[in-house]
Amino acid sequence: MLNVAIIGASGYAGADLSLIVAKHPNLQIGGLYVSEGSADAGKLLSSLYPRLHSYVDLPLQPLTAEALNDVKKCDIVCLATAHVVSMRLAPELVDAGCKVFDLSGAYRVNDPAFYPEYYGFEHENLKYLEQAVYGLAEWNAEEIKKTNLIAVAGCYPTASLSALKPLAVNNLIAEGSMPIINAVSGVTGSGRKASLTNSFCEVSLNAYGVFKHRHRPEISHHLGQKVLFQPHLGNFKRGILATIYVQLRDGVTDEMIEKAYKEKYAGQNIVRIVDHWPAVKDVEFTPFCDIHYQREGNTLVVCSAIDNLQKGAAAHTMQCINIRFGFEPTAGLL
Numbered sequence: 001m002l003n004v005a006i007i008g009a010s011g012y013a014g015a016d017l018s019l020i021v022a023k024h025p026n027l028q029i030g031g032l033y034v035s036e037g038s039a040d041a042g043k044l045l046s047s048l049y050p051r052l053h054s055y056v057d058l059p060l061q062p063l064t065a066e067a068l069n070d071v072k073k074c075d076i077v078c079l080a081t082a083h084v085v086s087m088r089l090a091p092e093l094v095d096a097g098c099k100v101f102d103l104s105g106a107y108r109v110n111d112p113a114f115y116p117e118y119y120g121f122e123h124e125n126l127k128y129l130e131q132a133v134y135g136l137a138e139w140n141a142e143e144i145k146k147t148n149l150i151a152v153a154g155c156y157p158t159a160s161l162s163a164l165k166p167l168a169v170n171n172l173i174a175e176g177s178m179p180i181i182n183a184v185s186g187v188t189g190s191g192r193k194a195s196l197t198n199s200f201c202e203v204s205l206n207a208y209g210v211f212k213h214r215h216r217p218e219i220s221h222h223l224g225q226k227v228l229f230q231p232h233l234g235n236f237k238r239g240i241l242a243t244i245y246v247q248l249r250d251g252v253t254d255e256m257i258e259k260a261y262k263e264k265y266a267g268q269n270i271v272r273i274v275d276h277w278p279a280v281k282d283v284e285f286t287p288f289c290d291i292h293y294q295r296e297g298n299t300l301v302v303c304s305a306i307d308n309l310q311k312g313a314a315a316h317t318m319q320c321i322n323i324r325f326g327f328e329p330t331a332g333l334l
Contacts, residue, residue, distance in 0.1 A: 002325070003030030005071045005098075007089070008080030010040040010060055012188045012238075013103055015049045016314035017078055018056045024318070024332030026325070029058060030074040035085075036062045072096035078317060079103060083119050090149055091128045099324060100149050101317050105214065107132035107151035109221050118214035134222055136161055137319035138264070138271055144323045152320055153222075155312025156183055156215040156231060159242040161222055162271055162289045163304040166260040167246060168223050174298065177247035181219070181229045186238040186280070189308050203235045239280030240308045246300040257293065257300065265291075269330045270311065270319065278305035287315030287333045 004021045008014045009032035021027050034040050041062040046052040048060075061067055071077055077093050079086045079102045086104035093100050105119060107129055115123045123129055133143040135152035139161070144150055153161065160181050167173050184205070190198035197203075209231055216229040248257075265271045271289045274282075278290035283305050293302040306312050318332050 001028045002026060002075040003028060003073070004076040004078065005029075005031045005033065005074040006078045006080060007033045007063060007071065008085075008103075009045060010034050010038065010048060011080050011192050012309050013313035014078075014080035015045060015052065015056075016309045017080065017103075017317055018045060018058075019052055020314055020318050020332045022055045024327075026327050026331065027076070027321075029056065031067075031070060032056075032058050032060050033063045033067060033071065034060045036064060038062065068092075072098060074098060076101065076321060080313075084121055087121070087123060087125060091125045094128065094131075094148050098148070099321075101135070101152055101320055102132075102150065103152050103313055103317060105151075105154060105218070107149060108134060108154065108218055111221070114217060114221075118217060135316065135320040136222065137316060137323060138162065138268065139165060141323050144320055145326075147324075150320045150324065152313070152317045154215050154218055155185065155189060155240055155306070155308040156181075156229070156242070157219045157222065158312050158316060159183065159240045159289065159304045159306045160215075160219050160227070160229065160244065162306075163242065163244055163291050163293075163302045164219075164223055164227070164246070166264045167257070167300075167302075168225065170256070170260040172248055172252050172256060172260060173225070174247040174249045178225075179227045179247075180245040181227055181242055182232070182244070183230070183240055183242035184232040184234040185240045185308055186234055186236045188238045189240075189312075190233070198233075200235070203233060205232060205234055207232050236280065238307055238309050239284050240304075240306050240312060241278065241280055242304045244302045244304070246302060248295070248298045248300055250298065252298070254295070257295070261291070261293075269334060270315075278303050280305055280307075283307050283311070285310065287311050287319070287330075
């Protein structure tokens with residue numbers, strides 16, 4: 001059994017990941033950690049999330065210097081932490097021999113200029129930024145197997161790239177066009193910390209981050225072409241529905257589109273090409289990504305649905321762990 005430390009375990013994604021690890025046949029929780037000043041320090045995780053009773057009745061330990069030494073003894077460390085915290089912790093943990101799976105944005109794009117512009121900080125660890133592999137499980141498995149620092153793909157990018165990459169790699173998107181991604185996320189995407197903007201009584205349905213959202217360059221970078229990405233905050237707890245508008249190249253047939261999706265995802269247990277328009281309720285509390293598409297002329301509409309805390313975070317992290325260690329692809333997930 002491999003020991004897994006989860007730093008930032010009291011957040012929504014950290015809690016979901018803790019449960020997945022607890023159910024995994026080859027893993028065990030080696031420690032759950034929060035920041036030293038966290039009000040959750042010392043509490044049982046299951047007292048914050050009663051659904052975890054009998055699964056994860058473990059205390060949330062403050063991440064002191066002494067605790068960090070214990071973390072370094074674990075085989076796997078998952079960072080469900082703020083971007084700057086992950087940026088600074090990951091190199092120390094990698095150097096200690098840990099396999100690090102970072103759920104933040106600190107290592108997702110190998111371009112130092114990306115971070116001050118979109119995250120508001122200068123990246124301090126460029127050597128590790130170059131080493132990091134983007135954790136888009138269905139697409140980067142071979143690279144994930146070889147690295148000790150995996151930057152798990154963001155929730156919006158996972159939904160968007162899963163839908164768009166089969167088209168892009170098969171050269172089906174019209175040259176010079178820009179796919180338009182209209183995506184809505186549940187309120188848990190804003191994190192557990194209370195604020196007026198994510199108060200359920202205040203949330204309606206609204207656009208945010210117009211032209212400037214940090215996931216837009218992440219998606220563009222890993223797709224290999226520019227996209228227009230517009231996120232929205234919805235008045236539901238969890239899930240993402242992305243509706244994507246694509247201009248196809250002249251001469252693209254229905255058979256070419258079908259082949260692009262089925263050749264990539266045939267036999268996959270997580271990404272599902274379905275025969276109906278996906279809904280958030282179809283994937284809530286599951287690791288699945290459901291995709292459906294329809295065309296009219298050279299315009300293709302693709303819908304992708306995920307649970308933002310599962311395929312968008314915790315379950316996707318476990319996919320990457322399974323790949324890195326050669327476990328069954330869906331171990332701990334299905």
